[in-house]
Amino acid sequence: MRNRTHRPRPLHRKPLWLTILIVLLPLADTAGAKIIHRERSLYSTILVDQRGTTLCLQFSVRRDQRNQTCMDRSAPQKMVFPYAKMMMMSLLLVPEPERILVVGLGGGTLPVALNELYPDARIDAIEIDPAVKMVAETYFGFKENEQLQVILKDARVFTKRALSGAEKYDLIMLDAFNGDYIPEHLLTREYLEETRGLLAGNGVVAANTFAISRLYDHESTTYQDVFGTFYNLRSRISANRIILAVDGELPDPEVLAERARVLGPRLTRYGIRVNDFLPMFSTEPDWDENARILTDQYSPANILNNQ
Protein backbone atom coordinates (compact mmCIF):
# COMPACT_ATOMS: atom_id res chain seq x y z
CA MET A 1 0.00 0.00 0.00
CA ARG A 2 2.54 2.50 1.12
CA ASN A 3 5.06 0.88 -1.01
CA ARG A 4 4.70 2.79 -4.23
CA THR A 5 8.35 2.94 -5.05
CA HIS A 6 8.90 -0.68 -5.85
CA ARG A 7 7.42 -3.58 -7.70
CA PRO A 8 5.38 -6.22 -5.90
CA ARG A 9 7.08 -9.56 -5.63
CA PRO A 10 6.06 -12.18 -8.15
CA LEU A 11 3.27 -14.29 -6.80
CA HIS A 12 4.59 -17.63 -7.95
CA ARG A 13 6.92 -19.67 -5.78
CA LYS A 14 10.43 -20.73 -6.57
CA PRO A 15 10.65 -24.09 -8.34
CA LEU A 16 11.36 -27.01 -6.03
CA TRP A 17 14.86 -27.70 -7.29
CA LEU A 18 15.85 -24.13 -6.61
CA THR A 19 14.43 -24.31 -3.09
CA ILE A 20 16.35 -27.50 -2.42
CA LEU A 21 19.51 -25.98 -3.76
CA ILE A 22 19.04 -22.89 -1.65
CA VAL A 23 18.49 -24.91 1.50
CA LEU A 24 21.38 -27.22 0.83
CA LEU A 25 23.79 -24.57 -0.28
CA PRO A 26 25.19 -23.69 3.15
CA LEU A 27 25.98 -27.32 3.56
CA ALA A 28 28.06 -27.71 0.50
CA ASP A 29 30.31 -25.52 2.54
CA THR A 30 30.42 -27.77 5.54
CA ALA A 31 31.32 -30.86 3.54
CA GLY A 32 35.04 -30.33 4.07
CA ALA A 33 34.57 -28.84 7.48
CA LYS A 34 36.09 -30.12 10.69
CA ILE A 35 33.83 -30.59 13.66
CA ILE A 36 35.43 -28.95 16.67
CA HIS A 37 32.58 -29.26 19.16
CA ARG A 38 29.76 -31.74 19.45
CA GLU A 39 27.39 -31.79 22.35
CA ARG A 40 24.06 -33.39 23.03
CA SER A 41 22.26 -30.82 25.14
CA LEU A 42 18.84 -30.97 26.74
CA TYR A 43 17.26 -29.45 23.63
CA SER A 44 19.30 -30.41 20.59
CA THR A 45 22.58 -31.65 19.33
CA ILE A 46 24.90 -28.69 19.13
CA LEU A 47 27.62 -28.81 16.56
CA VAL A 48 30.38 -26.33 15.84
CA ASP A 49 32.40 -26.85 12.72
CA GLN A 50 35.31 -25.04 11.27
CA ARG A 51 36.32 -24.53 7.67
CA GLY A 52 39.35 -22.35 7.24
CA THR A 53 38.73 -19.40 9.53
CA THR A 54 34.94 -19.77 9.46
CA LEU A 55 33.11 -21.28 12.43
CA CYS A 56 29.52 -22.42 12.11
CA LEU A 57 26.95 -23.42 14.71
CA GLN A 58 24.34 -26.10 13.92
CA PHE A 59 21.60 -27.67 15.98
CA SER A 60 21.52 -31.16 14.57
CA VAL A 61 23.80 -33.85 13.24
CA ARG A 62 21.57 -34.38 10.27
CA ARG A 63 23.53 -33.38 7.24
CA ASP A 64 20.62 -31.49 5.75
CA GLN A 65 20.48 -29.03 8.62
CA ARG A 66 21.11 -25.41 7.94
CA ASN A 67 23.67 -23.50 9.85
CA GLN A 68 22.33 -21.38 12.67
CA THR A 69 25.17 -18.92 12.81
CA CYS A 70 28.50 -18.58 11.08
CA MET A 71 31.40 -16.35 11.95
CA ASP A 72 34.61 -15.64 10.11
CA ARG A 73 37.24 -15.46 12.82
CA SER A 74 39.46 -13.27 10.70
CA ALA A 75 36.60 -10.75 10.46
CA PRO A 76 34.34 -11.53 13.40
CA GLN A 77 32.11 -8.50 12.96
CA LYS A 78 31.16 -9.32 9.38
CA MET A 79 27.80 -11.00 9.20
CA VAL A 80 27.95 -14.11 7.05
CA PHE A 81 24.27 -14.83 6.38
CA PRO A 82 21.76 -12.62 4.60
CA TYR A 83 19.15 -13.28 7.30
CA ALA A 84 21.26 -11.59 9.98
CA LYS A 85 21.77 -8.56 7.76
CA MET A 86 18.09 -8.46 6.94
CA MET A 87 17.22 -8.58 10.64
CA MET A 88 19.39 -5.50 11.14
CA MET A 89 17.13 -3.63 8.70
CA SER A 90 14.71 -3.36 11.61
CA LEU A 91 16.91 -0.47 12.77
CA LEU A 92 15.49 1.57 9.89
CA LEU A 93 12.12 1.34 11.60
CA VAL A 94 13.39 2.19 15.08
CA PRO A 95 16.57 4.25 14.72
CA GLU A 96 17.57 4.64 18.38
CA PRO A 97 16.27 1.68 20.41
CA GLU A 98 16.88 1.95 24.14
CA ARG A 99 15.45 -1.41 25.22
CA ILE A 100 16.00 -4.45 23.03
CA LEU A 101 14.83 -8.05 23.35
CA VAL A 102 16.43 -10.80 21.29
CA VAL A 103 14.69 -14.17 21.40
CA GLY A 104 17.12 -16.98 20.55
CA LEU A 105 20.82 -16.42 21.20
CA GLY A 106 22.51 -18.74 18.69
CA GLY A 107 26.12 -17.60 18.35
CA GLY A 108 25.17 -14.16 19.68
CA THR A 109 25.74 -12.33 16.39
CA LEU A 110 22.70 -10.05 16.65
CA PRO A 111 22.90 -9.04 20.33
CA VAL A 112 26.64 -8.40 20.09
CA ALA A 113 26.22 -6.16 17.04
CA LEU A 114 23.36 -4.28 18.70
CA ASN A 115 25.42 -3.86 21.85
CA GLU A 116 28.27 -2.34 19.83
CA LEU A 117 25.97 -0.06 17.86
CA TYR A 118 23.99 1.08 20.90
CA PRO A 119 26.25 0.79 23.94
CA ASP A 120 23.67 2.57 26.10
CA ALA A 121 20.77 0.32 25.14
CA ARG A 122 19.69 -2.42 27.53
CA ILE A 123 19.60 -5.75 25.73
CA ASP A 124 17.93 -8.93 27.02
CA ALA A 125 18.71 -12.11 25.10
CA ILE A 126 16.40 -15.03 25.81
CA GLU A 127 17.84 -18.49 25.31
CA ILE A 128 16.30 -21.76 26.44
CA ASP A 129 19.46 -23.86 26.29
CA PRO A 130 22.35 -23.14 28.70
CA ALA A 131 24.63 -25.17 26.42
CA VAL A 132 24.06 -22.72 23.57
CA LYS A 133 25.20 -19.86 25.78
CA MET A 134 28.36 -21.79 26.70
CA VAL A 135 29.11 -22.46 23.03
CA ALA A 136 28.48 -18.81 22.10
CA GLU A 137 30.95 -17.76 24.79
CA THR A 138 33.56 -20.36 23.99
CA TYR A 139 33.61 -20.24 20.21
CA PHE A 140 31.85 -17.09 19.05
CA GLY A 141 33.34 -14.54 21.40
CA PHE A 142 30.03 -13.75 23.05
CA LYS A 143 30.24 -12.04 26.43
CA GLU A 144 27.61 -10.62 28.74
CA ASN A 145 28.15 -7.15 30.12
CA GLU A 146 26.38 -4.44 32.12
CA GLN A 147 24.00 -3.70 29.29
CA LEU A 148 23.70 -7.10 27.67
CA GLN A 149 22.33 -10.02 29.64
CA VAL A 150 21.21 -13.52 28.76
CA ILE A 151 18.09 -14.92 30.39
CA LEU A 152 17.88 -18.71 30.27
CA LYS A 153 14.18 -19.41 29.84
CA ASP A 154 11.56 -20.62 27.41
CA ALA A 155 10.65 -17.51 25.40
CA ARG A 156 6.92 -18.06 25.83
CA VAL A 157 7.25 -18.33 29.59
CA PHE A 158 9.49 -15.25 29.68
CA THR A 159 7.06 -13.23 27.59
CA LYS A 160 4.03 -14.11 29.69
CA ARG A 161 5.90 -13.21 32.88
CA ALA A 162 7.26 -9.99 31.40
CA LEU A 163 3.75 -8.89 30.47
CA SER A 164 2.88 -8.45 34.11
CA GLY A 165 6.00 -6.28 34.63
CA ALA A 166 6.59 -2.70 33.59
CA GLU A 167 9.34 -3.45 31.07
CA LYS A 168 8.66 -2.45 27.45
CA TYR A 169 10.92 -2.90 24.45
CA ASP A 170 11.57 -0.63 21.47
CA LEU A 171 12.80 -3.53 19.38
CA ILE A 172 12.09 -7.25 19.65
CA MET A 173 13.95 -9.70 17.44
CA LEU A 174 12.42 -13.17 17.09
CA ASP A 175 15.11 -15.62 16.07
CA ALA A 176 14.40 -18.78 18.08
CA PHE A 177 15.03 -22.00 16.21
CA ASN A 178 15.47 -25.58 17.20
CA GLY A 179 16.66 -28.44 14.98
CA ASP A 180 13.44 -28.30 12.93
CA TYR A 181 12.11 -24.79 12.83
CA ILE A 182 10.66 -22.21 15.17
CA PRO A 183 9.00 -24.03 18.11
CA GLU A 184 5.25 -24.32 17.52
CA HIS A 185 4.21 -22.40 20.62
CA LEU A 186 6.21 -19.40 19.37
CA LEU A 187 4.30 -19.19 16.10
CA THR A 188 0.77 -18.59 17.33
CA ARG A 189 -1.41 -15.50 17.31
CA GLU A 190 -1.49 -15.52 21.10
CA TYR A 191 2.31 -15.47 21.33
CA LEU A 192 2.52 -12.61 18.85
CA GLU A 193 -0.13 -10.70 20.78
CA GLU A 194 1.86 -11.21 23.96
CA THR A 195 5.00 -10.05 22.16
CA ARG A 196 3.16 -7.01 20.86
CA GLY A 197 2.13 -6.34 24.45
CA LEU A 198 5.82 -6.01 25.35
CA LEU A 199 6.42 -3.29 22.76
CA ALA A 200 6.78 0.34 23.70
CA GLY A 201 4.83 2.82 21.55
CA ASN A 202 5.88 2.41 17.90
CA GLY A 203 8.07 -0.51 18.91
CA VAL A 204 9.23 -2.91 16.21
CA VAL A 205 9.21 -6.68 15.86
CA ALA A 206 11.68 -8.33 13.49
CA ALA A 207 11.07 -12.03 12.89
CA ASN A 208 13.31 -14.45 11.04
CA THR A 209 11.24 -17.05 9.17
CA PHE A 210 11.57 -19.31 6.12
CA ALA A 211 9.82 -19.09 2.79
CA ILE A 212 10.06 -22.70 1.70
CA SER A 213 6.78 -24.38 2.60
CA ARG A 214 3.04 -24.03 3.13
CA LEU A 215 3.86 -22.68 6.57
CA TYR A 216 4.91 -19.42 4.89
CA ASP A 217 1.27 -18.68 4.10
CA HIS A 218 0.07 -19.46 7.62
CA GLU A 219 2.79 -17.44 9.33
CA SER A 220 2.08 -14.52 7.05
CA THR A 221 -1.65 -14.42 7.77
CA THR A 222 -0.95 -14.81 11.50
CA TYR A 223 1.42 -11.82 11.58
CA GLN A 224 -1.02 -9.86 9.46
CA ASP A 225 -3.80 -10.64 11.90
CA VAL A 226 -1.81 -9.34 14.87
CA PHE A 227 0.15 -6.44 13.34
CA GLY A 228 -1.76 -5.51 10.18
CA THR A 229 0.40 -4.55 7.23
CA PHE A 230 4.09 -5.28 7.69
CA TYR A 231 7.27 -5.06 5.67
CA ASN A 232 8.14 -8.38 4.12
CA LEU A 233 11.79 -8.88 3.18
CA ARG A 234 12.66 -11.87 1.01
CA SER A 235 16.14 -12.72 0.02
CA ARG A 236 16.90 -13.81 -3.51
CA ILE A 237 19.82 -15.91 -2.42
CA SER A 238 18.50 -17.63 0.68
CA ALA A 239 15.23 -19.13 1.83
CA ASN A 240 14.87 -16.59 4.62
CA ARG A 241 12.04 -14.14 4.93
CA ILE A 242 12.14 -11.37 7.50
CA ILE A 243 8.99 -9.78 8.85
CA LEU A 244 9.29 -6.21 10.12
CA ALA A 245 6.16 -5.12 11.95
CA VAL A 246 5.35 -2.03 13.98
CA ASP A 247 2.98 -1.50 16.87
CA GLY A 248 1.71 1.64 15.20
CA GLU A 249 2.21 3.19 11.78
CA LEU A 250 4.70 1.68 9.34
CA PRO A 251 7.17 4.37 8.27
CA ASP A 252 7.04 5.25 4.55
CA PRO A 253 9.77 4.07 2.17
CA GLU A 254 10.96 7.68 1.86
CA VAL A 255 11.53 7.81 5.61
CA LEU A 256 13.39 4.51 5.47
CA ALA A 257 15.60 5.74 2.65
CA GLU A 258 16.42 8.84 4.64
CA ARG A 259 17.29 6.84 7.76
CA ALA A 260 19.35 4.47 5.62
CA ARG A 261 21.66 7.34 4.76
CA VAL A 262 22.41 7.87 8.45
CA LEU A 263 22.53 4.23 9.45
CA GLY A 264 24.34 2.91 6.36
CA PRO A 265 27.87 3.96 7.27
CA ARG A 266 27.51 2.51 10.78
CA LEU A 267 26.62 -0.90 9.37
CA THR A 268 29.39 -1.31 6.82
CA ARG A 269 31.71 -2.93 9.32
CA TYR A 270 29.16 -5.77 9.66
CA GLY A 271 29.35 -6.35 5.92
CA ILE A 272 25.94 -4.77 5.44
CA ARG A 273 25.24 -2.48 2.50
CA VAL A 274 21.90 -1.00 3.41
CA ASN A 275 21.11 0.04 -0.15
CA ASP A 276 21.16 -3.61 -1.23
CA PHE A 277 18.29 -4.27 1.13
CA LEU A 278 16.06 -1.24 0.57
CA PRO A 279 14.50 -2.66 -2.63
CA MET A 280 13.50 -5.78 -0.65
CA PHE A 281 11.00 -3.87 1.50
CA SER A 282 7.56 -4.90 0.32
CA THR A 283 4.08 -4.62 1.77
CA GLU A 284 2.43 -6.63 -1.00
CA PRO A 285 1.09 -9.99 0.20
CA ASP A 286 2.69 -12.76 -1.88
CA TRP A 287 1.04 -15.50 0.15
CA ASP A 288 -2.33 -17.20 0.25
CA GLU A 289 -4.34 -14.73 2.29
CA ASN A 290 -6.92 -17.37 3.14
CA ALA A 291 -4.39 -19.57 4.94
CA ARG A 292 -5.64 -20.52 8.39
CA ILE A 293 -4.23 -18.43 11.21
CA LEU A 294 -2.01 -20.28 13.69
CA THR A 295 -3.32 -20.19 17.25
CA ASP A 296 -2.64 -21.97 20.53
CA GLN A 297 -5.62 -24.10 19.55
CA TYR A 298 -4.30 -24.76 16.07
CA SER A 299 -0.57 -24.82 15.42
CA PRO A 300 0.53 -27.86 13.39
CA ALA A 301 3.53 -25.86 12.25
CA ASN A 302 6.00 -28.67 11.82
CA ILE A 303 3.55 -30.67 9.71
CA LEU A 304 2.83 -27.65 7.52
CA ASN A 305 6.52 -26.94 7.25
CA ASN A 306 7.05 -30.29 5.58
CA GLN A 307 4.32 -29.79 3.02
Place this chain on the structure above:
Amino acid sequence: MPAIIYLLAFTGGFVIMSLELLGGRVLAPYFGSSIYVWGSIITIFMLSLSLGYLFGGKLSLHRPSMTRFGIIFAVAAVLLYPLVYSAEPAMVWIFERVEDPRYGSLLAASMLFILPTVIMGMISPYSVRLLVASTHESGQVAGRLYFVSTMGSALGTLATSFYFVLWWEMNTILTLLALALLLASATALISSRFASGSGNEQPATASN
Protein backbone atom coordinates in the same frame (compact mmCIF):
# COMPACT_ATOMS: atom_id res chain seq x y z
CA MET B 1 -20.69 -59.35 24.04
CA PRO B 2 -16.92 -59.92 24.29
CA ALA B 3 -16.45 -58.18 20.95
CA ILE B 4 -18.16 -55.08 22.31
CA ILE B 5 -16.00 -55.11 25.44
CA TYR B 6 -12.85 -55.31 23.32
CA LEU B 7 -14.11 -52.48 21.15
CA LEU B 8 -14.76 -50.32 24.20
CA ALA B 9 -11.33 -51.12 25.66
CA PHE B 10 -9.85 -50.09 22.32
CA THR B 11 -11.72 -46.78 22.53
CA GLY B 12 -10.46 -46.24 26.07
CA GLY B 13 -6.87 -46.82 24.98
CA PHE B 14 -7.32 -44.47 22.05
CA VAL B 15 -8.71 -41.61 24.15
CA ILE B 16 -6.07 -41.93 26.87
CA MET B 17 -3.12 -41.45 24.54
CA SER B 18 -4.83 -38.84 22.42
CA LEU B 19 -5.46 -36.83 25.58
CA GLU B 20 -1.89 -37.33 26.79
CA LEU B 21 -0.52 -36.03 23.52
CA LEU B 22 -2.81 -33.00 23.60
CA GLY B 23 -1.62 -32.38 27.14
CA GLY B 24 1.69 -31.08 25.82
CA ARG B 25 -0.18 -28.68 23.55
CA VAL B 26 -2.40 -27.49 26.36
CA LEU B 27 0.51 -26.68 28.65
CA ALA B 28 2.97 -25.19 26.13
CA PRO B 29 1.63 -21.59 26.09
CA TYR B 30 2.16 -21.29 29.85
CA PHE B 31 5.02 -23.61 30.65
CA GLY B 32 6.89 -24.01 27.37
CA SER B 33 7.59 -27.25 25.56
CA SER B 34 10.74 -28.28 27.38
CA ILE B 35 11.47 -31.84 28.36
CA TYR B 36 10.15 -31.22 31.90
CA VAL B 37 6.71 -30.34 30.55
CA TRP B 38 6.54 -33.77 28.93
CA GLY B 39 8.01 -35.22 32.10
CA SER B 40 5.15 -33.71 34.10
CA ILE B 41 2.50 -34.98 31.73
CA ILE B 42 3.84 -38.52 31.48
CA THR B 43 4.31 -38.69 35.25
CA ILE B 44 0.74 -37.61 35.90
CA PHE B 45 -0.72 -39.97 33.31
CA MET B 46 1.25 -42.94 34.64
CA LEU B 47 0.29 -42.10 38.19
CA SER B 48 -3.37 -41.67 37.29
CA LEU B 49 -3.51 -44.87 35.27
CA SER B 50 -1.89 -46.86 38.06
CA LEU B 51 -4.50 -45.58 40.50
CA GLY B 52 -7.21 -46.28 37.96
CA TYR B 53 -6.06 -49.89 37.61
CA LEU B 54 -6.26 -50.27 41.36
CA PHE B 55 -9.74 -48.74 41.65
CA GLY B 56 -11.04 -50.55 38.57
CA GLY B 57 -9.93 -53.88 39.97
CA LYS B 58 -11.53 -53.08 43.28
CA LEU B 59 -14.78 -51.99 41.66
CA SER B 60 -14.95 -55.22 39.66
CA LEU B 61 -15.38 -57.19 42.90
CA HIS B 62 -18.88 -55.89 43.47
CA ARG B 63 -21.56 -57.08 41.07
CA PRO B 64 -19.67 -56.46 37.83
CA SER B 65 -21.95 -55.59 34.94
CA MET B 66 -22.00 -53.96 31.53
CA THR B 67 -24.15 -51.23 33.00
CA ARG B 68 -21.44 -50.25 35.48
CA PHE B 69 -18.85 -50.61 32.73
CA GLY B 70 -20.85 -48.13 30.68
CA ILE B 71 -21.07 -45.74 33.61
CA ILE B 72 -17.26 -45.67 33.88
CA PHE B 73 -17.11 -44.31 30.31
CA ALA B 74 -19.82 -41.76 31.01
CA VAL B 75 -18.03 -40.47 34.10
CA ALA B 76 -14.75 -40.24 32.15
CA ALA B 77 -16.52 -38.18 29.46
CA VAL B 78 -18.07 -35.87 32.04
CA LEU B 79 -14.68 -35.28 33.69
CA LEU B 80 -12.83 -34.83 30.41
CA TYR B 81 -15.13 -32.36 28.68
CA PRO B 82 -14.74 -29.44 31.14
CA LEU B 83 -11.06 -29.19 30.08
CA VAL B 84 -12.35 -27.22 27.12
CA TYR B 85 -13.33 -24.43 29.52
CA SER B 86 -11.24 -24.95 32.63
CA ALA B 87 -7.76 -25.47 31.19
CA GLU B 88 -7.10 -21.79 30.46
CA PRO B 89 -8.20 -20.30 33.82
CA ALA B 90 -6.55 -23.15 35.74
CA MET B 91 -3.23 -22.50 34.03
CA VAL B 92 -3.50 -18.74 34.56
CA TRP B 93 -4.11 -19.39 38.23
CA ILE B 94 -1.07 -21.67 38.53
CA PHE B 95 1.10 -19.43 36.35
CA GLU B 96 0.50 -16.54 38.71
CA ARG B 97 1.45 -18.58 41.77
CA VAL B 98 4.23 -20.93 40.71
CA GLU B 99 7.38 -19.35 39.30
CA ASP B 100 9.27 -22.53 38.39
CA PRO B 101 7.82 -23.96 35.15
CA ARG B 102 8.73 -27.48 36.22
CA TYR B 103 6.45 -27.45 39.24
CA GLY B 104 3.96 -25.24 37.43
CA SER B 105 3.58 -27.80 34.66
CA LEU B 106 3.41 -30.66 37.16
CA LEU B 107 0.65 -28.90 39.10
CA ALA B 108 -1.22 -27.99 35.93
CA ALA B 109 -1.00 -31.55 34.58
CA SER B 110 -2.32 -32.80 37.94
CA MET B 111 -5.25 -30.40 38.06
CA LEU B 112 -6.26 -30.96 34.47
CA PHE B 113 -5.67 -34.62 33.79
CA ILE B 114 -5.76 -36.72 36.98
CA LEU B 115 -9.53 -37.10 37.27
CA PRO B 116 -10.44 -38.25 33.75
CA THR B 117 -7.31 -40.42 33.48
CA VAL B 118 -7.90 -42.24 36.77
CA ILE B 119 -11.40 -43.12 35.57
CA MET B 120 -10.11 -44.25 32.18
CA GLY B 121 -7.51 -46.39 33.95
CA MET B 122 -10.40 -48.38 35.46
CA ILE B 123 -11.49 -49.62 32.05
CA SER B 124 -8.80 -52.29 31.57
CA PRO B 125 -9.13 -54.28 34.80
CA TYR B 126 -12.90 -54.00 34.64
CA SER B 127 -12.85 -55.37 31.08
CA VAL B 128 -10.78 -58.32 32.24
CA ARG B 129 -13.37 -59.08 34.89
CA LEU B 130 -16.19 -58.97 32.36
CA LEU B 131 -14.35 -61.15 29.87
CA VAL B 132 -12.78 -63.85 32.02
CA ALA B 133 -14.92 -66.98 32.38
CA SER B 134 -12.35 -69.32 33.93
CA THR B 135 -8.94 -69.07 35.58
CA HIS B 136 -7.57 -71.29 32.82
CA GLU B 137 -8.11 -68.66 30.15
CA SER B 138 -7.56 -65.60 32.34
CA GLY B 139 -4.02 -64.98 31.11
CA GLN B 140 -5.04 -65.22 27.51
CA VAL B 141 -7.98 -62.88 28.02
CA ALA B 142 -5.79 -60.32 29.82
CA GLY B 143 -3.20 -60.60 27.06
CA ARG B 144 -5.78 -60.03 24.35
CA LEU B 145 -7.21 -57.11 26.25
CA TYR B 146 -3.83 -55.41 26.66
CA PHE B 147 -3.24 -56.05 22.97
CA VAL B 148 -6.47 -54.38 21.95
CA SER B 149 -6.32 -51.41 24.32
CA THR B 150 -2.65 -50.75 23.61
CA MET B 151 -3.35 -50.90 19.88
CA GLY B 152 -6.02 -48.30 20.60
CA SER B 153 -3.38 -46.19 22.34
CA ALA B 154 -1.00 -46.53 19.42
CA LEU B 155 -3.66 -45.48 16.96
CA GLY B 156 -4.79 -42.62 19.21
CA THR B 157 -1.24 -41.30 19.35
CA LEU B 158 -0.74 -41.55 15.61
CA ALA B 159 -4.10 -40.13 14.58
CA THR B 160 -3.80 -37.18 16.96
CA SER B 161 -0.24 -36.19 16.15
CA PHE B 162 -0.40 -36.79 12.39
CA TYR B 163 -3.90 -35.69 11.49
CA PHE B 164 -6.19 -34.37 14.22
CA VAL B 165 -3.95 -31.41 15.06
CA LEU B 166 -3.83 -30.57 11.35
CA TRP B 167 -7.60 -30.75 10.87
CA TRP B 168 -9.06 -29.43 14.10
CA GLU B 169 -8.55 -27.03 16.95
CA MET B 170 -7.51 -28.54 20.24
CA ASN B 171 -10.89 -27.92 21.88
CA THR B 172 -12.63 -29.63 18.97
CA ILE B 173 -10.46 -32.69 19.47
CA LEU B 174 -11.15 -32.70 23.22
CA THR B 175 -14.89 -32.48 22.53
CA LEU B 176 -14.67 -35.36 20.05
CA LEU B 177 -12.80 -37.46 22.62
CA ALA B 178 -15.53 -36.81 25.19
CA LEU B 179 -18.14 -37.74 22.57
CA ALA B 180 -16.28 -40.97 21.79
CA LEU B 181 -16.41 -41.87 25.48
CA LEU B 182 -20.13 -41.06 25.62
CA LEU B 183 -20.75 -43.20 22.57
CA ALA B 184 -18.81 -46.04 24.20
CA SER B 185 -20.92 -45.60 27.32
CA ALA B 186 -24.15 -45.73 25.34
CA THR B 187 -22.97 -48.85 23.53
CA ALA B 188 -22.28 -50.59 26.83
CA LEU B 189 -25.62 -49.55 28.34
CA ILE B 190 -27.64 -50.58 25.29
CA SER B 191 -25.89 -53.93 24.99
CA SER B 192 -26.47 -54.55 28.70
CA ARG B 193 -30.19 -53.87 28.14
CA PHE B 194 -30.28 -56.46 25.36
CA ALA B 195 -28.26 -59.01 27.28
CA SER B 196 -30.34 -58.63 30.47
CA GLY B 197 -33.40 -59.76 28.46
CA SER B 198 -31.75 -63.16 28.05
CA GLY B 199 -30.87 -63.77 31.67
CA ASN B 200 -27.74 -63.10 33.71
CA GLU B 201 -25.38 -60.57 32.18
CA GLN B 202 -22.12 -62.25 32.94
CA PRO B 203 -20.99 -65.59 34.25
CA ALA B 204 -20.80 -65.26 38.02
CA THR B 205 -18.02 -67.79 38.38
CA ALA B 206 -15.37 -65.65 36.86
CA SER B 207 -12.01 -65.25 38.52
CA ASN B 208 -12.03 -67.33 41.62
